[in-house]
Amino acid sequence: MCGIVGYSGPQNPKDVIMGGLKSLEYRGYDSAGVAILHKGEFKRVRAEGKLSILQEKLINEPFDGHLGIGHTRWATHGAPVERNAHPHTVKGVSIVHNGIIENYLELREELARDAKARGQVIRFESETDTELVAHLIAYQLEITKGLLESVLKILPRLNGAFSILVVSKDHPDEMIAFKNGPPLIIGQAKGAVVVASDVQAILPHTNKVVYIDDFEIAHVKGESFRIYNSKGEPIVKPVVEIDWSADRVEKEGYPHFMLKEIFEQPRAVARALAPHIDVAKQTVSLSGTGITDAQWARVERVLIVACGTSNYAGMVGKYLIEIMARVPVETDIASEFRYRQPVMGADTLAIVISQSGETADTLAVLRQLKTLGVPSLSVCNVKNSTIDREADGHLYMNSGTEIGVASTKAFTSTIALMNVLALQIAKAKGRLSPEDEARYVNALLAAPAQMETVLACDKFFAAAADVLKNYKGFLYMGRGVSYPLALEGALKLKELAYMHAEGYAAGEMKHGPLALIDKRMAVVMLAPSDNLYEKTLSNLEEAKARGGVIIALGTVGNERLRGISQSYLTLPRAEWNVNPLLEAVPLQLLAYHVASALGHDVDQPRNLAKSVTVE
Numbered sequence: 001m002c003g004i005v006g007y008s009g010p011q012n013p014k015d016v017i018m019g020g021l022k023s024l025e026y027r028g029y030d031s032a033g034v035a036i037l038h039k040g041e042f043k044r045v046r047a048e049g050k051l052s053i054l055q056e057k058l059i060n061e062p063f064d065g066h067l068g069i070g071h072t073r074w075a076t077h078g079a080p081v082e083r084n085a086h087p088h089t090v091k092g093v094s095i096v097h098n099g100i101i102e103n104y105l106e107l108r109e110e111l112a113r114d115a116k117a118r119g120q121v122i123r124f125e126s127e128t129d130t131e132l133v134a135h136l137i138a139y140q141l142e143i144t145k146g147l148l149e150s151v152l153k154i155l156p157r158l159n160g161a162f163s164i165l166v167v168s169k170d171h172p173d174e175m176i177a178f179k180n181g182p183p184l185i186i187g188q189a190k191g192a193v194v195v196a197s198d199v200q201a202i203l204p205h206t207n208k209v210v211y212i213d214d215f216e217i218a219h220v221k222g223e224s225f226r227i228y229n230s231k232g233e234p235i236v237k238p239v240v241e242i243d244w245s246a247d248r249v250e251k252e253g254y255p256h257f258m259l260k261e262i263f264e265q266p267r268a269v270a271r272a273l274a275p276h277i278d279v280a281k282q283t284v285s286l287s288g289t290g291i292t293d294a295q296w297a298r299v300e301r302v303l304i305v306a307c308g309t310s311n312y313a314g315m316v317g318k319y320l321i322e323i324m325a326r327v328p329v330e331t332d333i334a335s336e337f338r339y340r341q342p343v344m345g346a347d348t349l350a351i352v353i354s355q356s357g358e359t360a361d362t363l364a365v366l367r368q369l370k371t372l373g374v375p376s377l378s379v380c381n382v383k384n385s386t387i388d389r390e391a392d393g394h395l396y397m398n399s400g401t402e403i404g405v406a407s408t409k410a411f412t413s414t415i416a417l418m419n420v421l422a423l424q425i426a427k428a429k430g431r432l433s434p435e436d437e438a439r440y441v442n443a444l445l446a447a448p449a450q451m452e453t454v455l456a457c458d459k460f461f462a463a464a465a466d467v468l469k470n471y472k473g474f475l476y477m478g479r480g481v482s483y484p485l486a487l488e489g490a491l492k493l494k495e496l497a498y499m500h501a502e503g504y505a506a507g508e509m510k511h512g513p514l515a516l517i518d519k520r521m522a523v524v525m526l527a528p529s530d531n532l533y534e535k536t537l538s539n540l541e542e543a544k545a546r547g548g549v550i551i552a553l554g555t556v557g558n559e560r561l562r563g564i565s566q567s568y569l570t571l572p573r574a575e576w577n578v579n580p581l582l583e584a585v586p587l588q589l590l591a592y593h594v595a596s597a598l599g600h601d602v603d604q605p606r607n608l609a610k611s612v613t614v615e
Ligand code: G6P
Pocket: 307, 308, 309, 310, 353, 354, 355, 356, 357, 358, 359, 362, 405, 406, 407, 608, 609, 610, 611, 612
């Protein structure tokens, strides 16, 4: 949530900051702003709406200085209007902030009281919690005169999650960066320093970075920086060399990143599987992930925790692990798990899934599990993200950068990894015969090519979207491994098309959702030919009998299903464990095309953000 960038160096800060913000726009896009040194002052330019609006405003704005900060916002406190956009400036102190200051009202009252005692009145220009921090620092600066000293003074007073950059006109070659919670990374480039919420914004300048930890403070002066602990003592931090260059973030001819990412899925799934499969031997192995063979064999219970789309990938994992490895699996959404006083032990392996590796609730769960002594394995797309760094073991989606806010290729890559995990646990427990292992491995190896064929649904949904967009709602149904896919299909439509959609276990339909069905309700039925196919078919008949408009996804050659449905889309014949990978593609395309037909911004849906670093 919110992207922040700071730059101190010889280039025009406007170009570096705007370039950085562009790669951070996935974190929030309701308003944006910069404060850059010009004629001894930090000139502030802000705009409501997408970054492109700020970009236009900046075209003819000159800046003669070499220090600046920028922000792209996902509103928490205060409407997404210009006066609430960052930076917030108080008496020459400008700050950008990602997160929430939970005790801001209390601090605000305290500040107002102190000011009154001095015969002053504090005026707030915005409804944000951020402006308060600018006031606190400006007030401290009057006393201490030092920027670092002022931040050290106020830092213990702040509760909540925050990463903040501060500049001041009285210290025109200094910048302070500090955090508790959301990520903040600092890079040392040649003669320049770049600070940002995500390494993507730094990589065009340097791959040598330092990850600032909670309650540490980076003090940038000119072209270099030092890190201090919360007591103000200098500390030495490891410099991490990022081994990947800035990913290409271009649409490559596609109208949207999301469509490009949907089409990238066969490759992404192959990349996720590659490190763990021995093609010649037809075996899987999860060595080198940080979990030892003995630990795999000791697993008596698995817990999978995540948010949003990652949670649904985790639910697929539950079916796979329980069926293949016969180990009980519990799944939960992180925001619930963290407050329900869970009962866990060391025989549990906790799998935390987060493509960004920064989701606040998922990170909180990981930290909680550590205190309970539960070993953890992270499944992330972003290497060196906080969750990746803090977990005991690590698995990577290897999907490449995902720009579309609604996750697609990270989802299918995670499902591929859930398969590998299930096979690994089954093997470690002595519950997988070499024949079954080879069968599952071959099914997985065939999946990318099969996904390729399902991409042909693109044409169908592109043509059907104009009709589909007029339904009053969508009901998605499936059983077994297809049930989490029904939930994910509904989520995608909600996220992108802003339409009412619900995902349901098909067998549960008669306990409520059947009442919703009439001729204005589209029913998306996931009915691959697996062991639950006949049961799913009965549920489909029930929906049809109530007048629902049936869109069915079924295995090729299934004429019975074709007969029942208004629209029938075929999936290639596959093992049951691969069906979710195939089903994901048409569900994503349906949401994408309906949203496009409605004229929505599919890459940046309203009110959402890709990296949710607040609770
Ligand atoms: C946000 C995104 C979703 C994503 C969820 C969890 O809500 O919009 O696409 O599934 O966060 O993100 P994570 O990075 O933890 O997988």
